[in-house]
Amino acid sequence: MTLPPPTTDSPRDVDVLDISDLRFPGGTSHSVAEEIQAQATAGWTTGLVHLNGPLVSKVREVNPLIRAQVRAGNARLLIGRDPVRAGVVVVRHPAVLEHAAEQLPPISTEHVVVVANAAPLDIDGHRHYTPQRVHAIALEHFGVAPVWAPIGPQVRESIREEVPAGSMLAEDWVNIIDVDAWAVTRDGWAADVAVIGRHSRNSPQKWPRDRHILEAVYPVDGSVRVAVLGGAEPAARVLGQALPDSWQVLPFGALPAKNFLAGLDFFVYYHDPQWVEAFGRTILEAMASGVPAILPPHFRELFGEAAVYAEPEDVRATIARLRADRAEWERVAERASALTRERFGREAHVQRITTFIDRPAVPDAEAPVVPVVPTSSNEADPAPVDTSSSSHRPRLLLISSNGAGMGHLTRLLSYARRAEPSLEPHVLSLSQAVGVVGSFGYPYEYLPSTGATGMAPRRWHPLFADRVSETIARIDPAVVVFDGTWPYDGIPVVRERHPGPRWVWSRRGLWRAHKNAEQLAKADWFDLVIEPGDLADPLDRGATREAPASRVGPVTLLDPTDLTGRAEAREVLGLPAEGPLALVSLGAGNINDTSGDVGAAVAALRSLGVDACVTQTQIAAASSVPDDVHVVRHFPLSRHFRAFDVAVSATGYNSFHEFLRFGVPTLFVPNTGTALDDTEARSRWAAQQGWSHELPSLTPATATPLLAELLERGPEMAARAVAADPGNGAPAAADLLVQLASQVRTS
Incomplete structure (x- = not known):
């Protein structure tokens, strides 16, 4: 029997009620956001109840992907103790319900699904939840016995003996993904040698524990380039040495996953054999992006023919075989995308919800479509800025290149300090030291450089243009400042996409003689060039000496x-x-x-x-x-x-x-x-x-x-x-930025 969709107009009367710790920074929240979008497009209403569970120790906001769905009207965040009625309740992560059920409001429903996102025990034997206890709590709070939905075969096996007989769904509650949103166009190999990569959290269980296996799947001899998003300290400990130069490692969240995947030829994911990998959402993202995934054979039961499977000692040969036959590589990539769409697309989620409640007679074609692709640099992304009001301070976007030290980033902070309170600074930096911006109270994002990503410049420049365009669309700055000696080719692309902001080139002098003169033509890309002075100006013999610019005194962060x-x-x-x-x-x-x-x-x-x-x-x-x-x-x-x-x-x-x-x-x-x-x-x-x-x-x-x-x-x-000393030039530079912003605002 299925329960008809609710018919009242009460905001606390919904078709689907998702209960979770909505602060999760990774796959759990991404999956919730995908399911919200699928439910909204199908015409169902979705309610969200947040529980402060035991698995998120940091103080965080609700995951930005879920916030975006709420802002778009695809879901309602239900706060407070007033009763809630739902056609079906979906609980994501049993540990959240076991440890935080007392935070629930009264809820009436006829169907409860407990999605087992992970095995009850971790690799060290620590128990995160007890299925029998979670089952009893669900029955007590909802008044109906829940059904259990493991997200993959390994989790199914881990809970089989601990859930009541007959309570497990026949099909796994697999994660879903919008293949179109993740798709990447690849027109050739990423580099002269194969580029393999992996994306995971920086946890020991996410890496092979045996050195020989690790070196077999992630070579250290330079025969391939290894790109890592998520950190690699566990790998360094296994290797017993510093990571090789052929590895490029970025911290978790340093680069949008889609952009990271765009720079790979192969996605290679092997972990500690004792670890029960519940699903592997990063694998799903890789396949949706169109890059072949090479995996241990135990993943075959979950991903079927969508991936390539190899024992560790066969990984290099598998890479070499596909690298030598581009046509076969493309067939593998196309098969991965097609099967991902078929089995893990949003329609698969709609079908499983219809086993509990009826599908609306007319889908909501007007439901806003919000791409569920993480784009910001931090695990807990800053809330997007509300640009609907005309009363806010003009925003100042400061972009620093990645020099040998912190000069570019520090100079921009010098401007930001003096531009306040007239302007609201935001920082986008290629420097891995960008975290220092947080101590000044400014929002910041990290955009890895070509060197940090290991990407060829021709591939990186479009990434730069896309990332800066996304940031400008989100924060709506009046002025953008680029500090560096080599403006990137993506800047004219961004300006064409977003003609509103004025652009400033902050370009220090004292260049070496006869160097970089061709870069001065790029001044035409900017509305203003600011040159911070140098106490050694009398010895300046470089190309900028006679170049037009608004010159200010030497700039330092402090006075x-x-x-x-x-x-x-x-x-x-x-x-x-x-x-x-x-x-x-x-x-x-x-x-x-x-x-x-x-x-x-x-x-x-x-x-x-x-x-x-x-x-x-x-x-x-x-x-x-x-x-x-x-x-x-x-x-x-x-x-x-x-x-x-x-x-x-x-x-x-x-x-x-x-x-x-x-x-x-x-x-x-x-x-x-x-x-x-x-x-x-x-x-x-x-x-x-x-x-x-x-x-x-x-x-x-x-x-x-x-x-x-x-x-x-x-x-x-x-x-x-x-x-x-002629005095700090930072206040004069900031005045120029404020004047430029005022021109934008009055134009």
Whole structure:
């Protein structure tokens, strides 16, 4: 017997009631969102009841994909204790019901489905739920005995003996997917060698535990390129070594999964053999995108002919066979897409719901279609901005390229701080250090660069254009600022798609002579070019010297008034209250190797009785930290520069101007390996003016006398630099951005 669809207009009277912890960042919430869309398109109403379950420890908002369905009107979030009536109740994840059922409102229904998203026990024997207990709780709260719906064969086997006889559905409650939304056009191989990839959470059970198996399926010899989305620390522990250069690893959520899959030739997923992989939604996404999936044979029962199956020792041969026959590769990919659509498409979900309630006579053709494809960079994506009101502050989108350090990102933060409160900053960065933006309270997203993704530039530039276009459509900025020396080819594409915002190129000078001049023609892509000044401008011989631009003073994130005092700075950084201290800021190096710059600086300071402080990124993996060397971790570290008596620093734009502006006696060591930035000119100019000392490279013998002089006369030298400082150019740059935004708003 089926229950007719509810006929009242009460918002708490729905056809399908989905109960889950709606904060889940991964596959569970993605599946709920897909099912909501399928139900709405079929004409059913959907209600959502959120339970704070035991499996999400962080404070999170409702998953953004589910929020999007609610905003579109495809589902109602039912809050409070008022009664709810539903044609069928679908509980996703038994552990949520077992541990949080007391949060439920009164619910009347004739059908309850408990979807078993995972096995009751994990790989370590920890029990997440007890099926008999969940069954009893469901019967108590809903008044009807539930049916159990495992999402795959392995979960079915794991609960078979623990659920009441006759309570299990005959068919698995497989995840569903919109194949069209995930489809990717591939016009050739991703690289000169095969690119294989995997996407999963950074958990040991998600990786093979045997080194020989891991190396068989994810080669470490460079014969293929291995791309990982989700982190690979467990793999590094299994290998017992640093990950090879042929692996490109991104943290979970760093790149939209669809974009990651677009850069692969094969999706290869092998895990700990003791782990019960409940379903493998990332596999489904890969197949829907049109990339062949190579899997262990136990997945055949779930995915059938949609995937390719191989024992670990046969994976390389399988890849080589398909790589050598493009036509066969395409047949495999097409079969994967077709079978995914047939078995895991939205219609499959509609059919299983009709076993409980009648299908509406007329489907709701007007139901908004919301793509269920994660697009933002974070696991818990920020809520999309409501752009319906004309009273909000104009928004400022700041895009940083991925330089060798943090200069581009820090410069944009300098603008953002001064543009407030007139503008509302948002950051989209190619820097893996973009997380520091959160400490300033600004929304941020990460867009991996070509190097981080391992993608060829011709494939990456369309990804850049799509991602920036999506961000602009979502936040509706008045002004977009790109900071970098090489504007990406996707920018004109984005401007054509979204002609509204004004674009600004933030382009520092002091380029090496005869370098990059062809990039200056790209100024035509922008409405305004801002050039942050350089204290070494008199030695600028680069292409930007005569190029048109709105020039401002040297830009730093902080001003001298932002710095803490000496005692407070040392306390915050955990440094000794007494005695001389030096900051060594030269990039990575071995503290104990005096043949390198870092080791030579530490040795020279030690000979002078000065303790050295290094940032964590400077410590080579094999290097132990001596007792007289302190590790400092803070951003921005410049806020606490008064903790130090002297510094040994490279001459990147940020560090050069911060040390001079804030009066720190400094020995500069230019990085002669930079492609464009004329770091030698900076250190030479500062030394010529008597502001600092410089050395092209360090040895203990050459560094010691110069550091000794800085300890004695350094404050006098640094004072000359402070006196010559024209002031921070960040406020002037921010004023230009505010003026440009006001023009957009009034036009």
